[in-house]
Amino acid sequence: xxxxxxxxxxxxxxxxxxxxxxxxxxxxxxxxxxxxxxxxxxxxxxxxxxxxxxxxxxxxxxxxxxxxxxxxxxxxxxxxxxxxxxxxxxxxxxxxxxxxxxxxxxxxxxxxxxxxxxxxxxxxxxxxxxxxxxxxxxxxxxxxxxxxxxxxxxxxxxxxxxxxxxxxxxxxxxxxxxxxxxxxxxxxxxxxxxxxxxxxxxxxxxxxxxxxxxxxxxxxxxxxxxxxxxxxxxxxxxxxxxxxxxxxxxxxxxxxxxxxxxxxxxxxxxxxxxxxxxxxxxxxxxxxxxxxxxxxxxxxxxxxxxxxxxxxxxxxxxxxxxxxxxxxxxxxxxxxxxxxxxxxxxxxxxxx
Amino acid sequence: xxxxxxxxxxxxxxxxxxxxxxxxxxxxxxxxxxxxxxxxxxxxxxxxxxxxxxxxxxxxxxxxxxxxxxxxxxxxxxxxxxxxxxxxxxxxxxxxxxxxxxxxxxxxxxxxxxxxxxxxxxxxxxxxxxxxxxxxxxxxxxxxxxxxxxxxxxxxxxxxxxxxxxxxxxxxxxxxxxxxxxxxxxxxxxxxxxxxxxxxxxxxxxxxxx
Numbered sequence: 001x002x003x004x005x006x007x008x009x010x011x012x013x014x015x016x017x018x019x020x021x022x023x024x025x026x027x028x029x030x031x032x033x034x035x036x037x038x039x040x041x042x043x044x045x046x047x048x049x050x051x052x053x054x055x056x057x058x059x060x061x062x063x064x065x066x067x068x069x070x071x072x073x074x075x076x077x078x079x080x081x082x083x084x085x086x087x088x089x090x091x092x093x094x095x096x097x098x099x100x101x102x103x104x105x106x107x108x109x110x111x112x113x114x115x116x117x118x119x120x121x122x123x124x125x126x127x128x129x130x131x132x133x134x135x136x137x138x139x140x141x142x143x144x145x146x147x148x149x150x151x152x153x154x155x156x157x158x159x160x161x162x163x164x165x166x167x168x169x170x171x172x173x174x175x176x177x178x179x180x181x182x183x184x185x186x187x188x189x190x191x192x193x194x195x196x197x198x199x200x201x202x203x204x205x206x207x208x209x210x211x212x213x214x215x216x217x218x219x220x221x222x223x224x225x226x227x228x229x230x231x232x233x234x235x236x237x238x239x240x241x242x243x244x245x246x247x248x249x250x251x252x253x254x255x256x257x258x259x260x261x262x263x264x265x266x267x268x269x270x271x272x273x274x275x276x277x278x279x280x281x282x283x284x285x286x287x288x289x290x291x292x293x294x295x296x297x298x299x300x301x302x303x304x305x306x307x308x309x310x311x312x313x314x315x316x317x318x319x320x321x322x323x324x325x326x327x328x329x330x331x332x333x334x335x336x337x338x339x340x341x342x343x344x345x346x347x348x349x350x351x352x
Numbered sequence: 353x354x355x356x357x358x359x360x361x362x363x364x365x366x367x368x369x370x371x372x373x374x375x376x377x378x379x380x381x382x383x384x385x386x387x388x389x390x391x392x393x394x395x396x397x398x399x400x401x402x403x404x405x406x407x408x409x410x411x412x413x414x415x416x417x418x419x420x421x422x423x424x425x426x427x428x429x430x431x432x433x434x435x436x437x438x439x440x441x442x443x444x445x446x447x448x449x450x451x452x453x454x455x456x457x458x459x460x461x462x463x464x465x466x467x468x469x470x471x472x473x474x475x476x477x478x479x480x481x482x483x484x485x486x487x488x489x490x491x492x493x494x495x496x497x498x499x500x501x502x503x504x505x506x507x508x509x510x511x512x513x514x515x516x517x518x519x520x521x522x523x524x525x526x527x528x529x530x531x532x533x534x535x536x537x538x539x540x541x542x543x544x545x546x547x548x549x550x551x552x553x554x555x556x557x558x559x560x561x562x
Contacts, residue, residue, distance in 0.1 A: 029521060031478040038521035039510030060519040061529050064471075068478035071421040072464045073443040074549070075472075077364065079540040086532060108423070120363045134539035135532045188427040189434070198427035224383045228420030231384075233467060234460045238491065240387050240420060247386075276493040314510040319493040345498035 013200030016191060020154045021098035021144040025056040026091040030103030031064050033265035033297075039314025040265075041102055043303035044148055051162055051306060052155050057094045062087055065101075067109040071229040081123065082130040084113045089131065089139035099142040100151060104264040107147045108185030111193050114141055145193075147186055149263035149298050153195055153203045156210040164307035167213030169258070170330035175214040176258040179293070180204035181248070181271065183264020184224050198222070204261050204298055211305055220251035225267040232270075245274040249286045249293070256287075259294040259325050261301055271295045276319045292320040309333060316341045354408050354449055364441035365399065368433045372396045378425035378435050390418040392425050392435035399438055411446040417457035447545060453552035462553040465546050476525030476533055481507075481514070 025048070033041055048054040066083045069075035075083075091099055101107045117124035131137050152159070167176045182201045187194025196202030201222065205215040226244025231237045248271070252260075262268040272295040279285050285292045295318065296304075303313050304326075310333050315322040321342065326333065342348075359365060378392040379385050385392065398410045410416060419439040426434035443452070452458030468478050486497050499506045503514055513520030537543050 031480075034477075034512070034521040035479050035481050035484070038507060038512040041521055042511050058519045060517075060523055061526065063476035063525050063529050063533055064478045066472055066478065069464075069468050069472055071440070072468055073440065073447065073461065074465050074469045074542070074546065076444060076541050076545055077362075077440075079537060079542040082536045082540050083533075086536065116363055116367075119367060123363060130536070130540050134535040184422040184424060188423045191427055198424075222424075224420065224422040224424060226383065226420070228383070228422070230417070230460070230464055231420045234463055235488070236460075237457075240384070242491075243387055244383050273491050273493055273496075277491050311509055312511070316509070317495065317499060317506065319495040345495045347494055347498075 013196045013202050016187075016197035016200060016202075017195060018150075018193060019144070020146050020150045021100075022154070023054050023098075024096055025054065025098050025100040025146075025151065026094060026096035026142070027056050027058050027148075028062055028065070028087060028099065028101040028103075028106055029058075030101070030106060030265045031068065032269060033102050036269045037265065037297055037300070037314055037317060039312065039317070040297040040299040043308060043313055044102070044152070044299040046308070047159070047299070047302055047306065048151070052158060056100075057091075057096050059090055059094060061090055065103070065106045065109055067103070067105040068229065070109060071105065072233060073230065078126065078130060080109060081113050081116075081127040082134065084110055085127050085131040085139045086135060086137060088141055089135075089137040091142060092140055097143040099145045100148055101145075102148050102265065104147060104183035104186040105266070107145070107193075108189045110145055111190050114145070115190065117141070147194075147203075147263065149186070149203050150195060152298050152302055153206055156207045159302055159306065160210045163211060163305045165305045165329050165331060167208060167211050167305070167329070169328050171328065175212055176328065177216050177256060178208045178213045179216050179218065179252050179255075179257040179260045180208065180221075181225065181260055181262045181264075181267050182222075183262065183267050186263060204263055207298055207302070208261060211301075216252065216255040216257055218252045218255050220248045223248055223251075225264070225270045226274075227266045227270055241270060242274050242277060245270055246278060249275065249278070252293075253286045257293050258328060259296055259301075261296055261298055263298055265297075268295055268297050272318050272320050287324075289324060291324050294318065294320055294322045294325045296322065296325075304329070304331065310338060311341070316345065354404060354411065354445070354451070356402075356404055356407075359407070359441070359445050360402075362441045362445070364437045368435070368438045369396065369400055370431045370433055372400060372431060372433055375430065377428050377430065378433075381424050381428055382419075383422055383424065384418045384420050388418040390415065392419065392439075395435050395438055395442070396433065399442070408451065411442055411449070412451040412454040414455045414457040416442045416446060417455060417460075444545075447549055447552075450548060450552040452549075453556040459553050459556065461549050465549050469542075469546055472533065473537065474530075476530050477522075481522065
């Protein structure tokens with residue numbers, strides 16, 4: 001047989017694939033996710049339990065990681081490290097060792113702490129000393145750390161086998177066109193800790209492909225949603241946040257996305273709410289039906305396709321109406337109840 | 353005088369100045385550079401200069417408050433530097449030394465302390481639904497106004513556990529856990545930092561009125 005001397009094509013994203021723990025997750029909730037899309041976190045846990053038969057611990061003694069405070073510069077480095085250590089201490093007490101966070105900033109803060117403790121061992125010693133001095137606790141770092149989207153990515157094919165619906169437009173039979181938005185702190189701080197790294201967004205796009213959809217590759221795909229931490233929290237600089245979301249909407253609009261899928265609690269909220277602000281201030285919407293582009297988290301999409309109820313998922317908590325997407329997917333649900341809730345929240349008369 | 357030795361031994365500074373060649377990749381992709389007249393490579397250049405006068409000037413200016421902390425700079429820097437992390441360190445030292453109060457954007461830190469800081473201290477969350485009023489957050493739209501006014505109903509529909517004991521989304525954080533947070537904030541310098549932020553802004557306000 002003749003030797004094949006053709007050079008193999010290098011598949012760059014495969015250089016950014018990490019080991020993801022398979023079971024026994026110590027789950028860490030997100031301040032922003034719990035506030036704006038609490039149903040998404042509940043759905044993640046339901047899917048673990050009901051669909052994947054996976055063990056997890058949901059510990060009420062956990063608190064904020066203070067990551068938002070750290071990136072808004074009111075929480076010193078030693079403080080955030082000690083808070084991270086407290087959460088690891090609670091994980092140690094529970095007997096778990098695989099830490100899974102809902103928030104990408106928690107994920108970023110924790111991977112950064114672990115890297116810094118490795119590079120500067122004196123910071124680890126100082127953290128141990130601070131934790132013991134302030135709480136009497138001791139801790140050991142986790143064996144593995146993952147973002148919750150890593151877990152759904154890992155089990156995307158098992159989920160695909162259980163889907164009640166697929167990402168197919170029921171009116172045309174075509175795959176839905178999906179924009180993926182990966183939160184900056186998932187893979188930009190430490191690309192080796194994110195599936196596909198910072199340049200090859202794979203964690204969400206592989207889910208979408210496994211569930212029947214088609215990914216849109218648009219110019220500003222990797223651009224930040226614009227949160228900006230202090231830029232958003234301080235009203236006078238909030239335009240920073242709006243501007244960057246708008247940059248993304250303008251860039252994705254020509255590709256006619258059916259929806260946006262995100263893995264970051266903040267990005268999901270901003271891309272949902274800023275569409276409302278743009279519509280209110282300029283009349284502009286980014287979808288042909290003038291609804292705007294629905295923005296859903298990966299947990300919400302997984303739950304929806306698995307047949308969970310849209311209200312229990314919390315889709316009524318979105319400002320940009322999700323109803324057109326539910327109809328395209330052919331979801332069987334109590335449409336009247338959904339429309340009535342939508343009308344109540346929008347202070348409108350229901351139109352069936 | 354700024355504490356030069358302490359600033360240059362901050363691990364965030366130490367690990368992010370690796371042979372920076374000021375190529376400007378960080379600036380080309382920086383969202384803050386899109387929005388403000390801002391260049392993260394300028395931050396690196398000043399810090400690399402080890403010029404205490406230039407560094408103090410930088411730490412007293414609006415310039416260090418433009419970054420949005422997305423860390424896009426880290427992902428594409430050919431030397432794996434993160435000007436955004438250097439900014440975190442400079443902002444800390446600017447507040448610690450009171451220099452931040454010379455900058456209008458810096459003085460806004462008092463608003464972050466009074467919102468996010470207070471939430472952490474009082475509730476154990478950075479963000480909490482009860483604190484997001486329509487007046488402060490008009491961009492949240494009618495859906496949020498409805499959720500805000502119907503919190504019990506909205507959160508129970510998704511099996512959240514708002515302000516109640518036990519596990520689940522938006523559960524009440526127990527007094528024991530909140531006390532541990534207080535102890536950590538106190539023992540690791542956060543409360544001292546908050547006091548400096550409040551006092552420096554108050555002092556600047558009094559001096560400006562004179």
